[in-house]
Amino acid sequence: MVSIVLSLSTFQSPAQISGFRLQTADSLFQTKRYTQSLEHYEEILRQKQYSPAMLLKMAYVYEGLNQIGSAMYYLNLYHIATNDKSVIEKMNELATKYNLEGYETTDSDRFWSFYLGNHLYISIALAALIIFMFSIIFHTRVKLHARPIGSSIALLILAVTLFIHQQYGSQRTRGIIADASTYLMDGPSAGASVIEIIGDGHRVDVIGKNDVWMKIRWEDEVAYVKENSLRPVRL
Numbered sequence: 001m002v003s004i005v006l007s008l009s010t011f012q013s014p015a016q017i018s019g020f021r022l023q024t025a026d027s028l029f030q031t032k033r034y035t036q037s038l039e040h041y042e043e044i045l046r047q048k049q050y051s052p053a054m055l056l057k058m059a060y061v062y063e064g065l066n067q068i069g070s071a072m073y074y075l076n077l078y079h080i081a082t083n084d085k086s087v088i089e090k091m092n093e094l095a096t097k098y099n100l101e102g103y104e105t106t107d108s109d110r111f112w113s114f115y116l117g118n119h120l121y122i123s124i125a126l127a128a129l130i131i132f133m134f135s136i137i138f139h140t141r142v143k144l145h146a147r148p149i150g151s152s153i154a155l156l157i158l159a160v161t162l163f164i165h166q167q168y169g170s171q172r173t174r175g176i177i178a179d180a181s182t183y184l185m186d187g188p189s190a191g192a193s194v195i196e197i198i199g200d201g202h203r204v205d206v207i208g209k210n211d212v213w214m215k216i217r218w219e220d221e222v223a224y225v226k227e228n229s230l231r232p233v234r235l
Contacts, residue, residue, distance in 0.1 A: 022054065034061040050235065052081045068098050069200030073176040076203065076233045094201075101219065102174075102203030119165075126162040133158060173206040175214065175230040184223040188213035195223050206232070 025040030095103035140148035208215035
C-alpha cells in the first residue's frame, strides 16, 4: 500500500478539498505524524469533503495501527471514489490474512464493477437511443402518416430504463462491520436468536432496514445487525 499512497500523495479531487486543514493533514502525514494527520482527515470527511489520496492515507494509517476494520472501510471508500482495481488486491490480501468475509470476487461483483465503471457511457448510450426513437416516431407520424405504436412503446421503455439507471443504478449498498464483537441476529429485535458473533472488518450487502436494525446478507443467509455496528460504504 505504501507505493500506492506515495503515488497519490499529490493527487487532489477538484471541489472536494478542505483547503488549509487538508494541507495541514498532508504535512503531518509526510512528517510521519500519522495519528495527528488522521484527526484532520476524519474532520474533513465529516464535512463531506475528501480526496482519493486522503482516503488511501487514512487506510494506510489504520493498517499501521492494526485497526483492520477501519483500514478496510477506507480502502472501500477509495475504491468507490476511483474504481481503482489495484486496491482490490490489497483488500483481498488483508481479507485473507485476517479471515474476513465479503471480499470474494463473484460474478455479481464482476457485473457491478463493469456496470459502475461504465455508468456514464451507459447513460450516454440510453440517451442516444431515446433521441433515435424520437426521430423514428417523428418520421413515422409526419412522413408516413402512421401511428408509431411499437416505437412509442420502445421509447417509453428506454425512458423508464434511463430514469432507473440514473436514480438507482449507481447504488449498491454495502457496509463494513464496525465493532469487534458484533451480534448477528435472526430478526430485528434484541430478543431474537443470535446467529453468530463476528469481529470488525467483514463486508456485507445491506438489503433493508427495520428501525435501528440493518438487514444484511451474511454467508448467503439473511441476518440483522444494529445500525451503529455497521459503517455504510458510501461517500
